[in-house]
Every structure is written in C-alpha cells, then in structure tokens.
Amino acid sequence: MVISIQNPYDGQKPEDVARKFIDQRVFIGWPFLHEGKVVAVSDSMFKYEKMSVVPGQEGKVVSTPHAFQALHHWKSKAERIESVYSKRCGVLTGEVEVMLHVRPLKGLKREEDGAFVKDYEGLEKEVESAVQMSVVEVSSEDPRYVERAPPPIKEEFPEGSKVFFLGEHGYGVAAQVSATDEEKDTLSVILAFFPAERLESDRFKEIVNARKASRYFLSYRATDMVGISGRALGKITSSFMVLTSDEQKNNLGLSIKFEAKALKVIDYSRKEGRTWEYSEKAIQLIREYKAAFPEVFASLDGNGDAMARATDIFGRYDDPDAKVREVKAFLKSKGVRDLEPVSLFCDHLSKETVVEIEKVEDELTQGKSGGIRKAIVKGIPRRAVLKPTHAAYRLQNQHFALGDRVTMVKDSGGVPLSVKGVVIGLNAKSMDVIWDVPFISGVTLGDRCSQYRGSTVEFSSCLNLSNPQFVTSTNPKAPAPVRNNAPFNPKFGPHPIVQPAPGQQAASGFRPRPQSNGQPMKIMLNPNRGGRGGGAGWANGHSGRGGPAPQPSTSPIQPQNTQQPANVPAAGAPRGGPRGRGGPPFRGGRGFDRGRGAPRGDFRRGRGRGGFAPAQSS
Incomplete structure (x- = not known):
C-alpha cells in the first residue's frame, strides 16, 4: 500500500505560510510525532523569519535570500525528505516546495513565579520538515509536557518544608518554612547558619590559587631538553614492557600519557590539539630516570615492534632480571605507580592539593560543634527560596570552577541534603566533589581523598556558594532577576575543528571561483612571446594566427639605448628565423643551419614556414 499526501498549502505564498506558522507549535516526524516550535520558513530561494523592530509589538515577516552554498543544501534536504518517505x-x-525550521521540545522549565512552561532546543538542534508533513493539532497530547500555572503558595511550600535561602545575605543557607500568606503570595522562613561560614570559600580559593603553576613544553622541546629522540620520549612516557627470563612482563615506562585511551596525568602531561605537552616535573623525572639507568633509554630507539627482553637491555650485567627489579623499585620510590591517570577531557586538582583541602575541611567541621544561630525572614517571594525538588529546573546553566564551595540541594541520591563540599574535578557532564563529612555511599575518587568522602554529582544538584548566580531580592515587588542563559559546557583537552554551518563558507580549503557576471574567462598569453601572426594576444582566438602585430608605443619618451643585437628578432617578426646561439645565419661551406626559416631548394630543408629574418639596422 502506498499513501499519497495532499498538500493543503499548495499554491499559497511562502510569506502567508510564514505568518501562520512562525512562533507556533507543530508536530513533526510523522508518523512518530514529536512537538516542536517553528522559528522560520524557507523555500528554494528565501528564508522567512519574523523580526520585531519595536519591542512589544508584533513582528513582521522578513525574507532573506539564501547564500550561494545554501541553495544546493536546501535542494538536497528537500530531495532527502521525499526519498526517505518514499523508500x-x-x-x-x-514536491517539497516549502520547509519549516523547527526546534524540538526539550521539556518543561520552571519560571520564577512557579509556573511550568515548555522549553525548546537551541539553534544547534534545529531541524527542517516539509510543510505538508507537519501536523498542527493532535487529539491526545502527552500529559508530561502540559504547561501548568503557578500552584497556590500554601500547596507548593507547606509549613515545615525544607528549602534553601537565595537572598543576598545568607545565600545558600538551609531554611524551613514557618508561615505562608496567600493574599500577598509570600512566605516566612527560619534560617539556621554558622557565622563563620562566610569566610570558608576564601580559604579554599587561596589553596587552589596557591598551587605552583606548572610550565608545559611541547614534545619536540622536551626531547631537546632531555636529550633523547621523539620516539624514545613517546615510549618511555607511556608503557614500556620488558620480558624477563621467566617470560613475565614488566612495565618500565613512566605511564604518564595514554594516547589510545585518551588519558593524561595531572601536573605531568596534557594534550593540546594533536601534540602532547610535558610539565617541568615530568621532564625532571625523565632526567633522573635517564641518569640512573641509561641502558633503558639506549634501547628505546631499536627497530621492530617486538617486546624487549631484559638480556637485550642489561646484557652486560650478570643478572639482568635483578636489574629490572631495581628499575621497578626506583620508579616506585619516585611515586610513579601512584600516579592516577584521568581523561583528557577533564580538569582535576592534584592529589597533594586535595589532601590539603581535606585537612581544612576537617578543621572547619571540628570548629562547628556549637554556635549555630537562627534568624527569621518574613514576607519574601517564593522565588527567593529553592525547594530541593526544583533544583533540576532552576539550577540550569550554573557555572563552576575548581575550588568552588558548594552545598547539596537535591534530596535524592547518595549525598545527604545540605552537606557542603569543594569541587576538585570538572568533567563534561559532572563534577567531582570532596565533602566535609563522610557518608555511606562516598568513594575515594581514585585514591585522591579519604574513604567515604568523595562523589561525582551533576551540575544541577549543587548550589555554588563561591560564585552566587541565583541571588534574588527579598522584596516581593522587585522585578525578577535576569538569569544567565549561557549553558555551562566545560571543554578541556583536544577537540576537533568544528565544521562550518550549512550554507556558510569554510575558513580554509576549496572555495568556488567568484561569479564572472556572464562574461567568458580569457587567458592571456605571455606578451614577451609573439604569436604566430606576429602579435601577442588572447589564447582563445581574439588575436591568433595572422592577427595584427602590436602597435608601437606612442609615448614621447625615447629609450636611451635603442640598439638591438643582430641575433634577436624584431618585435612582430614571424616565427621561423634561423636557429642558432647568436652566430650568423650561415655556416661556411655547409649552407643554412637547421633553422625554422631555411628556404626550400639546394640547401638543407628547414623545419619552419617563414623565410629569412629581416635585416637589423645597426
């Protein structure tokens, strides 16, 4: 069975379609529909968008012509839609004549007043859909994504519920709702805090900033500093396996970089682009290793991929296996086996810094045995407090840095509610935190902290206390603050070059030649070489064989030296003079040389068509 779709918008102008669909929701991907919002409409020549010149007034549809490269992209997308549905x-x-530019529905987001509205994807996830394959209405909508009005404040914040205060003074302090006022839509909370907590963030930032800044060197610079080849450096900094007499494998490498696994070691190695870089600490370690065991480095440049043997490296010693054990003991004494590799695409604090942070946390925890204070804040709006169940909605796009003081605001998960900690690692979608107190589901984060003290959590599960980003006024009549909508996407390590957007010109590589406005392209000959007709001209026939000779210059300025050598033909002379190297046209007793201008007759026949070269005036 084949289904044929009737286009209800056939014959309508693209401008009319744009006025109807832009800023409206549609369902795309038929027969498996999912919701989206139309942001633009396009045809084969133009893209139609709605723009507002005066804020507050309804925008007007503005057409923008496609770029030269985008014309082909649009046609390819239209043909692909037809092909996918057909096959x-x-x-x-x-025929797909008009397409809708749709941003898919991402979910619901909570507004400052407590309402839940739909949230759509950004420009990077925008998709195109044929207008005849888009559905305007459905009979049954997904109840999970139905927008909801703000609930009554008494239902959303019942008395005794746990919240976090977001005011300017006491930001992030744990609180409890004591009363609500439905008429004014305000509530009252009781804060519980330690007065000395305000200075905690500064102490941890000082520890992170006091780290010794390591200077990194490119691999080719590191080879010159150590005095080895690039191949030897690559082997010794990764895994270098050696076989002993009992066929046991022993790793004599430093293991500070792993190319295939995309791993690095903090404060020792990193990768920028396609090149590895090594710190001063790593170079010093390699120098000490080379000075202690030069035999190992002498064997690194050997040919072949076979695994090295102890007898090949330490052949001049009586017991090569004992020498291998001595190398392993040396590496262990330098702490090489305790180095923890991490991903190239993350940023972490070193183990020494984490140990120092943990000591400060223990001191602060011991000093909080007493002295807790309470305060009552009345008549604040609901946006001035954070409910644990609202953390996933309200704490989007929050930024973090190493050493930031955070508190857990999510009531689900392994970390207890309102426990404080310090960020010691940033990953692509999560962060590593060392907490002030141990808990049952805590880990060591790769032996970087004590048992039950560390965990990896999401960005939206914690509130940043060192960098407050959701400070709200406690005045109910104050306008809602403007939030940062830039997403927090930490990117560390090497990343590929981003390709240009469809229809955009690439930064480098092949580029089509500019338009010539319908004029044919002309290729000009070298003016110093006369054509067969005696004149320099164009290669495509404008001044070819038999064409006019170039006209002499009419400039009144005469050259100082007008004398011309006898063996150089005059300008405009036909090709075919006697061939030679500056000598006369005759060679005694042998007739003409084999020049292109030799005449037919008793003399030897030349290869040219012309006659003698004209005589030159002396």
Missing part, C-alpha cells in the same frame, strides 16, 4: 515509509509526499 522507507511508502509515502508520496509530492
């Missing part, structure tokens, strides 16, 4: 679904969509 995979057995659906004839008809």
Whole structure:
C-alpha cells in the first residue's frame, strides 16, 4: 500500500505560510510525532523569519535570500525528505516546495513565579520538515509536557518544608518554612547558619590559587631538553614492557600519557590539539630516570615492534632480571605507580592539593560543634527560596570552577541534603566533589581523598556558594532577576575543528571561483612571446594566427639605448628565423643551419614556414 499526501498549502505564498506558522507549535516526524516550535520558513530561494523592530509589538515577516552554498543544501534536504518517505515509509509526499525550521521540545522549565512552561532546543538542534508533513493539532497530547500555572503558595511550600535561602545575605543557607500568606503570595522562613561560614570559600580559593603553576613544553622541546629522540620520549612516557627470563612482563615506562585511551596525568602531561605537552616535573623525572639507568633509554630507539627482553637491555650485567627489579623499585620510590591517570577531557586538582583541602575541611567541621544561630525572614517571594525538588529546573546553566564551595540541594541520591563540599574535578557532564563529612555511599575518587568522602554529582544538584548566580531580592515587588542563559559546557583537552554551518563558507580549503557576471574567462598569453601572426594576444582566438602585430608605443619618451643585437628578432617578426646561439645565419661551406626559416631548394630543408629574418639596422 502506498499513501499519497495532499498538500493543503499548495499554491499559497511562502510569506502567508510564514505568518501562520512562525512562533507556533507543530508536530513533526510523522508518523512518530514529536512537538516542536517553528522559528522560520524557507523555500528554494528565501528564508522567512519574523523580526520585531519595536519591542512589544508584533513582528513582521522578513525574507532573506539564501547564500550561494545554501541553495544546493536546501535542494538536497528537500530531495532527502521525499526519498526517505518514499523508500522507507511508502509515502508520496509530492514536491517539497516549502520547509519549516523547527526546534524540538526539550521539556518543561520552571519560571520564577512557579509556573511550568515548555522549553525548546537551541539553534544547534534545529531541524527542517516539509510543510505538508507537519501536523498542527493532535487529539491526545502527552500529559508530561502540559504547561501548568503557578500552584497556590500554601500547596507548593507547606509549613515545615525544607528549602534553601537565595537572598543576598545568607545565600545558600538551609531554611524551613514557618508561615505562608496567600493574599500577598509570600512566605516566612527560619534560617539556621554558622557565622563563620562566610569566610570558608576564601580559604579554599587561596589553596587552589596557591598551587605552583606548572610550565608545559611541547614534545619536540622536551626531547631537546632531555636529550633523547621523539620516539624514545613517546615510549618511555607511556608503557614500556620488558620480558624477563621467566617470560613475565614488566612495565618500565613512566605511564604518564595514554594516547589510545585518551588519558593524561595531572601536573605531568596534557594534550593540546594533536601534540602532547610535558610539565617541568615530568621532564625532571625523565632526567633522573635517564641518569640512573641509561641502558633503558639506549634501547628505546631499536627497530621492530617486538617486546624487549631484559638480556637485550642489561646484557652486560650478570643478572639482568635483578636489574629490572631495581628499575621497578626506583620508579616506585619516585611515586610513579601512584600516579592516577584521568581523561583528557577533564580538569582535576592534584592529589597533594586535595589532601590539603581535606585537612581544612576537617578543621572547619571540628570548629562547628556549637554556635549555630537562627534568624527569621518574613514576607519574601517564593522565588527567593529553592525547594530541593526544583533544583533540576532552576539550577540550569550554573557555572563552576575548581575550588568552588558548594552545598547539596537535591534530596535524592547518595549525598545527604545540605552537606557542603569543594569541587576538585570538572568533567563534561559532572563534577567531582570532596565533602566535609563522610557518608555511606562516598568513594575515594581514585585514591585522591579519604574513604567515604568523595562523589561525582551533576551540575544541577549543587548550589555554588563561591560564585552566587541565583541571588534574588527579598522584596516581593522587585522585578525578577535576569538569569544567565549561557549553558555551562566545560571543554578541556583536544577537540576537533568544528565544521562550518550549512550554507556558510569554510575558513580554509576549496572555495568556488567568484561569479564572472556572464562574461567568458580569457587567458592571456605571455606578451614577451609573439604569436604566430606576429602579435601577442588572447589564447582563445581574439588575436591568433595572422592577427595584427602590436602597435608601437606612442609615448614621447625615447629609450636611451635603442640598439638591438643582430641575433634577436624584431618585435612582430614571424616565427621561423634561423636557429642558432647568436652566430650568423650561415655556416661556411655547409649552407643554412637547421633553422625554422631555411628556404626550400639546394640547401638543407628547414623545419619552419617563414623565410629569412629581416635585416637589423645597426
């Protein structure tokens, strides 16, 4: 069975379609529909968007012509839509003349007043859909994504519920709701805090900033500093396996970089682009290793991929296996086996810094045995407090840095509620935190902290106390603060070059030649070489064989030296003079040389068509 789709918008102008669909929701991906918001409409020549010149007034549809490269992209997308529906679904969509630019629905987000509204994806996830394959209404909507009005404040914040205060003074302090006022839509909370907590963030930042800044060197610079080849450096800094007499494998490498696994060691190695870099600490370690065991470095440049043997490296010693054990003991004494590799695409604090942070946390925890204070804040709006169940909605786009003081605001998970900690690692989608107190589900984070003290959590599960980003006024009549909408996407390590957007010109590589406005391209000959007709001209026939000779210059300025050598033909002379190297046209007793201008007759026949070269005036 084949289904044929009738286009209800056939014959309508693209401008009319744009006025109807832009800023409206549609359902795309038929027959498996999912919701999205239309942001633009396009045809084969123009893209139509709604722009507002005056804020507060309804925007007008503005057409923008496609770029030169985008014309082909648009046609390819339209043909692909027709092909996919025809070959995979057995659906004839008809010719795609108009497409909708749709941003898919991401979920619901909570507004400052407590309402839940739909949140759509950004420009990077925008998709195109044929207008005849888009559905405007559905009979049954997904109840999970239905927008909801703000609930009554008494239902959302019942008395005794646990919240976090977001005011300017006491930001992030744990609180409890004591009363609510439905008429004014305000509430009262009781704060519980330690007065000395305000200075905690500064102490941890000082520890992180006091780290010794390591200077990194490119691999080719590191080879010159150590005095080894690049191949030897690559082997010794990774895994270098050696076989002993009992066929046991022993790793004599430093293991500070892993290319295939995309791992590095903090404060020792990193990768920028395609090149590895080594710190001063790593170079010093390699120098000490080379000075202690030069035999190991002498064997690194050997040919072949076979695994090295102890007898090949330490052949001049009576017991090569004992020498291998001595090398392993040396590496262990330098702490090489305790180095923890991490991903190239993350940033972590070193183990020494983490130990120092943990000591400060223990001191602060012991000093909090007493002295807790309470305060009551009345008549604040609901946006001035954070409910644990709202953390996933409200704490989006929050930024973090190493050494930031955070508190857990999510009531689900292994970390107890309102426990404080310090960020010691940033990953692509999560962060590593060492907490003030141990808990049952805590880990050591790769032996970087004590048992039950560390964990990896999401960005939206913690509130940043060192960098407050959600400070809200306690005045109910104050306007809602403007939030940062830039997403927090930490990127560390090497990343590929981003390709240009569809329709955009690449930064480098092939580029098409500019338009010539319909004029044919002309290729000019070298003016110093006369054509067969005696004149320099164009290669495509404008001044070819038999064409006019170039006209002499009419400039009144005469050259100082007008004398010309006898063996150089005059300008405009036909090709075919006697060939030679500056000598006369005759060679005694042998007739003409084999020049292109030799005449037919008794003399030897030349290869040219012309006659003698004209005589030159002396």
